Amino acid sequence: MSVFPVEKPILHVRMPVRASLRLGPLGDIWHKPAFSAVASVAVPQFALLLAGRPDLAAYAAGGSLCALYGHGLPYTARARTLAWVVAGMLASIAVGLITASLTDSTVLRVAVAALLAGAHKATCDAARIGPPGHVVLTFVAVSAAFLPQRLADVPAHLALALAAGVVAWLVGMAPALVRPDGPERIAVARALEAAARLLRASSGGQEPPQARHAAAATVNAAWQTLLRAGTAGSRAELRRLLVRAESAAALPARHAAEADSFTAWARDLRKGRPLPVPGRSEAPGEDAGEEAELSGVAAERPRRHRLLPEVAGRWRVVMMVAAGSALAGWASMALGVGRPYWAVVTAAAVFAANTTLSWNRALQRVVGNLLGVALFTLVVPLTRLGSLALVATVLVMQFLTEATITRNYWLGSVFVAPMSILMTQFAGVQPVGELVADRWLDTCVGAVAGLAACVLLPDRRAARRVHEGLERLERAVAEPSPTDPGQARAARDRLNASLVELREAADTAAGEWWSTALPQERITTAERAGHRKLTELTGPARGAGVWTEERSREATE
Incomplete structure (x- = not known):
């Protein structure tokens, strides 16, 4: 416990x-x-x-x-x-x-x-x-x-x-x-645009945490949309584009030159033009890694978010909203x-x-x-x-x-x-x-x-959810990196979901007027470790289990 x-x-x-x-x-x-x-x-x-x-x-x-x-x-x-x-x-x-x-x-x-x-x-x-x-x-x-x-x-x-x-x-x-794949196109376009913003920030020598979190959250949302859409039609091509955006979000330094391409692809998706066909990645050796990513996706990508929050949280919401609404109506x-x-x-x-x-x-x-x-x-x-x-x-x-x-x-x-x-x-x-x-x-x-x-009636469990999110992220970081594409895909999903959930929980808790102090230093350390782990699970070296100190330093600078 x-x-x-x-x-x-x-x-x-x-x-x-x-x-x-x-x-x-x-x-x-x-x-x-x-x-x-x-x-x-x-x-x-x-x-x-x-x-x-x-x-x-x-x-x-x-x-x-x-x-x-x-x-x-x-x-x-x-x-x-x-x-x-x-x-x-x-x-x-x-x-x-x-x-x-x-x-x-x-x-x-x-x-x-x-x-x-x-x-x-x-x-x-x-x-x-x-x-x-x-x-x-x-x-x-x-x-x-x-x-x-x-x-x-x-x-x-x-x-x-x-x-x-x-x-x-x-x-x-x-x-x-008219456009049966319209929502999927929009979701992937958003992911490409978010990745492009991150790449430009990274190439300019500044990479605000908000840009990295926004890219991760947008990519995560795009995967959810593609999962719900199934595999028919243009989904395979859209998944290939999303894998490229996801790889860039995990390794922005290696994809910095592709920001303009991402923006152009996103524009084509939004305007209903023929689906872009990505050429070879400008990041050396990245194409083999993307093929491994697609194999992992085909091996069945699990859903990332929990649909239902804890029961106590739901009842708190019912009580808080009902109490405030009743008070308002009776006062009126x-x-x-x-x-x-x-x-x-x-x-x-x-x-x-x-x-x-x-x-x-x-x-x-x-x-x-x-x-x-x-x-x-x-x-x-x-x-x-x-x-x-x-x-x-x-x-x-x-x-x-x-x-x-x-x-x-x-x-x-x-x-x-x-x-x-x-x-x-x-x-x-x-x-x-x-x-x-x-x-x-x-x-x-x-x-x-x-x-x-x-x-x-403040959310007194907000800080607790931050600690729970920290534990999930730290466990995901501590997991050994698998070599099987499907297992690697699942590990990356868990890690990415943990990063997104921790940031959302921390932002929510920080907005409460009454709460315990948040472990900001531990949160920052865990997020950095999570992004380092994401780079380990991304790219051509992932499948061979190779991770050098030089690549780790490059991914986090």
Whole structure:
């Protein structure tokens, strides 16, 4: 049994403002969820307009928003994931609608909404569903819990949500008809670009640890995508490119001259051009090592990440999110706000991996919603021209949300806020002043309550996970280097996964305001040893078990 050192807790107070609001680059596939969401929302909304029932639009919206998920997955995995998302969305809507039909108590509705928020957060984290995570599920389900409802109408409303979910599934799968290997191309292109950035940093005499970690994490994610895609079609050629990127990430000094080639290959992959065919590596003797790597991959590459975190961690998330969301909803009630579910959703959206990230999200949400309600007041006169104008405005806001949210959450929130307010107008026109006041007050209450729950319930196991990650990495480094390609491939997978997990655990623990001191020197030493071991398992010398002191020094300089 491992014994972890007991250290005196220390306080970390990190509440950045400028960094939290700084805009990042536009996401490389921002257009995919943007256009998918618009298409999947537009079909049922316009159908309801033609049927003269725009009041039912809120029920279709939940199914439509399932199109936001799964855009980084290969299509075989995306089909299953989208189906599960649609099923989860329907189950959540059903709980909300049944609650609304059985009780008029706002206290009970908030309680159910808070439990749903906690369950969504824990489930999405455990499944690593990816963006937009639990927030959309929670928004739809919590909104359903506050819709006027009769129990007899629930089946019909669920059927409408299911129909919209089917449309979302079809929209999400439609690009497979044009480019069936699109997600795999993007994943490998990202790995090549990350490796190129590392090579340029290395050739310039500076190799920041962040660049090496980013390259390792991106390569790891690309392998996961290719594994899920299977072996048909162009996967063999893509694996060859990824092996080259992985070798370069492990031995940047030996591949420094290939940075431009990696960038050009990535560009070809993104633009749908014929798959690049790598020539002979400019690193002497590297081609034989790459053939050995491909043989190891063919020998069955194991999955690298654990899909489920520890049970205690999941329950902590459920309790923390549910407590913060319930506190937000009940506080909103006490203040006389007519839509406390907005406070519940805000509190649920605040929760992130650690306290610092939760602070960032709370600040971003408050700033974005403040600007968003101002935008709502500007566009609301246009929406009063008729149902068609209302639907068109919602679609524009949906597109702008997905186009901007990758740059910073606050910027996306500028368009999320008016969109969610406008969706309440499908059931009937409501006073603008009341809507603005409710949204702004609920945002502030939800942000404060969510952040308070994060501060009062910090992740006290964060430091322990760092120690566990250290032990896994040190064991992986201590393993003898196998000569069999399949065994070498598996050893390298374990080592690379240990490096990525340790860095993620250390970054998460460092962002908690209350934790034990981290063994920074030991972490640095273990990461350096891990990267040295990666070079030992990479390249032509690996298969023969040859590792010289000169190559070891070259790999780590």
